[in-house]
Amino acid sequence: METLKAQKKEEKKKTSMRITGAEAIIHCLLEEGVNLIYGYPGGAIMPVYDELYKFQDKLTHILTRHEQGATHAAQGFARVTGKVGVAMATSGPGATNLVTGLADAQIDSTPMVCITGQVPRHLLGSDAFQETDIVGISTPVTKWNYQITKASEIPEIMAKAFYIARSGRPGPVLIDITKNAQFDELDFAYEKCTGVRSYKPVPQPDMKAIEKAAELINKAKKPYIVFGQGVILGEAEVQLKALVEKAGIPAAWTILGLSALDTEHPMNVGMVGMHGNYGPNVLTNECDVLLAIGMRFDDRVTGSLDTYAKQAKIIHFEIDPAEVNKNVNADVAVMGNAKQTLELLLPLVNENEHKEWRAEFDKKYKIEFDTVIEKDIHPTKEGLTMGEVIEQINLASDQKAVIVTDVGQHQMITCRYAKFRQSKSNITSGGLGTMGFALPAAIGAKMGAMDREVVAVIGDGGYQMTIQELGVIFQHNVPVKIVVLNNEHLGMVRQWQELFFESRYASTVMTNPDFVKIAEGYHIKSRRVEKREDLTEAVQEMMSSKDPYFLEVRVEKEDNVFPMIPSGASVADIRLK
Amino acid sequence: MEKQWYTISVYSENNVGLLNRISGIFLKRHINIESLNVSKSEIENVSKFTIVINTTEDWTRKIVNQIEKQIEVIKAFYHTDDETIYQESALFKIASHLLFDERQIQNIIKESKSQIVTVNREFFVLAKTGRRHEIDEMHEALEPYGIMQFVRSGRIAVTKAAMPISEILAEFQD
Numbered sequence: 001m002e003t004l005k006a007q008k009k010e011e012k013k014k015t016s017m018r019i020t021g022a023e024a025i026i027h028c029l030l031e032e033g034v035n036l037i038y039g040y041p042g043g044a045i046m047p048v049y050d051e052l053y054k055f056q057d058k059l060t061h062i063l064t065r066h067e068q069g070a071t072h073a074a075q076g077f078a079r080v081t082g083k084v085g086v087a088m089a090t091s092g093p094g095a096t097n098l099v100t101g102l103a104d105a106q107i108d109s110t111p112m113v114c115i116t117g118q119v120p121r122h123l124l125g126s127d128a129f130q131e132t133d134i135v136g137i138s139t140p141v142t143k144w145n146y147q148i149t150k151a152s153e154i155p156e157i158m159a160k161a162f163y164i165a166r167s168g169r170p171g172p173v174l175i176d177i178t179k180n181a182q183f184d185e186l187d188f189a190y191e192k193c194t195g196v197r198s199y200k201p202v203p204q205p206d207m208k209a210i211e212k213a214a215e216l217i218n219k220a221k222k223p224y225i226v227f228g229q230g231v232i233l234g235e236a237e238v239q240l241k242a243l244v245e246k247a248g249i250p251a252a253w254t255i256l257g258l259s260a261l262d263t264e265h266p267m268n269v270g271m272v273g274m275h276g277n278y279g280p281n282v283l284t285n286e287c288d289v290l291l292a293i294g295m296r297f298d299d300r301v302t303g304s305l306d307t308y309a310k311q312a313k314i315i316h317f318e319i320d321p322a323e324v325n326k327n328v329n330a331d332v333a334v335m336g337n338a339k340q341t342l343e344l345l346l347p348l349v350n351e352n353e354h355k356e357w358r359a360e361f362d363k364k365y366k367i368e369f370d371t372v373i374e375k376d377i378h379p380t381k382e383g384l385t386m387g388e389v390i391e392q393i394n395l396a397s398d399q400k401a402v403i404v405t406d407v408g409q410h411q412m413i414t415c416r417y418a419k420f421r422q423s424k425s426n427i428t429s430g431g432l433g434t435m436g437f438a439l440p441a442a443i444g445a446k447m448g449a450m451d452r453e454v455v456a457v458i459g460d461g462g463y464q465m466t467i468q469e470l471g472v473i474f475q476h477n478v479p480v481k482i483v484v485l486n487n488e489h490l491g492m493v494r495q496w497q498e499l500f501f502e503s504r505y506a507s508t509v510m511t512n513p514d515f516v517k518i519a520e521g522y523h524i525k526s527r528r529v530e531k532r533e534d535l536t537e538a539v540q541e542m543m544s545s546k547d548p549y550f551l552e553v554r555v556e557k558e559d560n561v562f563p564m565i566p567s568g569a570s571v572a573d574i575r576l577k
Numbered sequence: 578m579e580k581q582w583y584t585i586s587v588y589s590e591n592n593v594g595l596l597n598r599i600s601g602i603f604l605k606r607h608i609n610i611e612s613l614n615v616s617k618s619e620i621e622n623v624s625k626f627t628i629v630i631n632t633t634e635d636w637t638r639k640i641v642n643q644i645e646k647q648i649e650v651i652k653a654f655y656h657t658d659d660e661t662i663y664q665e666s667a668l669f670k671i672a673s674h675l676l677f678d679e680r681q682i683q684n685i686i687k688e689s690k691s692q693i694v695t696v697n698r699e700f701f702v703l704a705k706t707g708r709r710h711e712i713d714e715m716h717e718a719l720e721p722y723g724i725m726q727f728v729r730s731g732r733i734a735v736t737k738a739a740m741p742i743s744e745i746l747a748e749f750q751d
Binding site for chain 2: 135320
């Protein structure tokens with residue numbers, strides 16, 4: 001055994017090459033199939049940037065205008081491709097600027113590897129220039145992190161980083177590399193990581209649990225599916241559709257699950273949660289079996305847990321054991337990758353239609369349509385609504401675009417009304433609710449799917465949080481379509497102030513610059529729409545543009561998003577107005 | 578649900594950042610770590626954290642799940658006091674002249690079944706191993722005479738039931 005190991009080591013040496021740590025990092029990225037990264041240089045990462053210069057024909061580096069932009073671009077890329085997104089930054093402020101993106105990727109399970117430079121090993125702990133304990137800082141917001149202080153560690157740690165980021169429930173990994181490790185030489189040989197002894201990414205499915213689940217489904221009179229991003233991450237879209245169709249189960253989605261099932265599929269009944277559809281929320285408390293597939297019962301989905309689906313048997317399909325019985329207790333927990341478990345479940349479920357039960361959703365939809373939806377998408381009042389803009393995007397894009405949203409009213413409206421035919425098409429900051437996410441994420445999404453239209457829908461507040469990334473769009477001519485729905489307010493906070501703080505609009509009124517002029521300053525084609533009669537044509541012009549395009553739509557200043565489950569209320573008590 | 582004492586045992590890789598990662602899980606939920614001990618375990622190159630908390634079983638279970646989710650954690654368990662054999666250790670540093678001036682001190686040493694670790698002209702050191710309340714009682718008895726220094730260790734515990742770490746490790750390696 002020992003001699004075998006020694007032999008292997010010897011062989012490895014023969015095929016290895018003597019290079020610097022900085023060059024090794026580039027080779028690791030190339031070995032992992034990375035050919036696009038986002039980042040920002042600085043002192044402690046300069047040796048790696050010097051190598052990026054030499055390898056620019058193989059590895060494209062996009063200079064974002066802020067490190068946060070690099071993380072969101074990497075996230076956008078990851079969400080649209082399913083691959084690991086990569087962001088790079090220097091030590092100190094460069095590294096701390098990654099934290100928001102890491103936290104966003106952690107809570108939304110996005111595979112990302114962030115590489116940061118660090119002061120040389122001998123200066124660690126000395127409060128050196130641009131030294132910050134990024135491993136300590138990023139620990140709660142990373143799936144894994146590690147500080148490399150020796151060049152020889154690079155290949156193994158980088159391989160492990162990519163393996164951990166992409167496997168199981170994906171997440172962000174941060175690798176901090178001291179400058180000496182970048183300069184020093186090592187014998188480089190790369191081996192992809194295929195396992196870590198203390199880490200089991202996917203639990204083994206238990207056939208007994210699956211049989212129990214099938215039994216409950218087959219007995220159910222009012223079964224109901226709520227699916228989340230686990231379907232997309234687990235690439236279980238086909239299996240979900242097959243289950244929905246075979247067992248005749250109405251299916252609703254969380255905002256991260258949106259696009260996993262064709263929006264117009266007859267069994268797709270809409271969105272759950274705080275601003276979700278009326279039927280999917282109210283009927284959560286009327287179903288008899290609730291199948292939660294790849295979702296984690298976030299508080300924005302469940303409202304008050306004390307009154308959430310108490311009448312139903314809960315079947316939880318989940319990859320992460322820590323999510324089971326965390327918020328909602330499961331009667332049956334089906335552990336594993338959704339594709340694998342649904343495939344095992346499918347032959348065991350009976351064909352069914354549940355027509356009467358399905359019709360309940362139609363009845364509720366009719367109520368919601370008459371009180372909310374019609375006014376949102378076909379308004380008769382003077383002011384433009386966000387809903388009608390999204391409707392125009394649906395029409396002009398033939399429901400084929402990737403839509404990237406920021407956070408707030410426009411996000412809820414977009415998730416409610418955007419239509420999708422293809423998975424991995426709705427990209428938004430769900431769990432963390434990061435304003436400023438959309439513009440850089442749209443850049444990453446477009447570069448990850450150059451053959452698709454990418455439309456960023458952003459509010460005037462969030463837009464100004466990462467507006468500097470227009471520089472990337474201009475410099476690299478990234479043909480994203482940017483729609484700013486300008487209501488001159490931080491709309492969602494204003495809505496809460498109106499409803500719960502007696503209209504005391506503390507710091508939610510915005511005096512905005514001329515957004516069209518700003519876009520023009522970056523040489524981006526731009527247009528402003530203030531009247532309904534110009535909207536259709538403007539959206540069409542935007543969608544047919546081959547170049548980046550900026551469209552500002554002046555919408556009603558004080559519109560509210562409904563329906564709404566006030567925070568802490570029951571899903572059954574969703575308000576229509 | 579009722580709060581009670583739980584001993585959490587975490588078997589992990591020996592990694593510098595892991596303590597920070599694990600303590601953050603408690604911090605985030607405002608759960609105070611009553612005692613913490615890190616040592617090697619029965620398996621080579623596997624570390625063992627012994628953490629004592631006072632909370633509900635529901636919270637304990639959720640915390641253990643979060644701990645187990647960390648990449649370098651092999652397995653985590655939780656047990657009630659009834660399910661474990663546990664001990665703490667304490668050291669008492671006391672002025673040497675008291676040994677001769679206060680006859681009662683000798684009785685305390687005998688009754689507490691503590692050991693004299695060292696004696697010199699200025700002070701002597703008593704070591705006591707036992708349950709928390711036994712150490713507290715000894716502390717109470719000695720306090721009137723003056724304790725120069727006192728320190729108590731975290732709890733160490735073994736469980737009555739088996740913790741099949743070797744099997745779990747073998748499973749990981751499959």
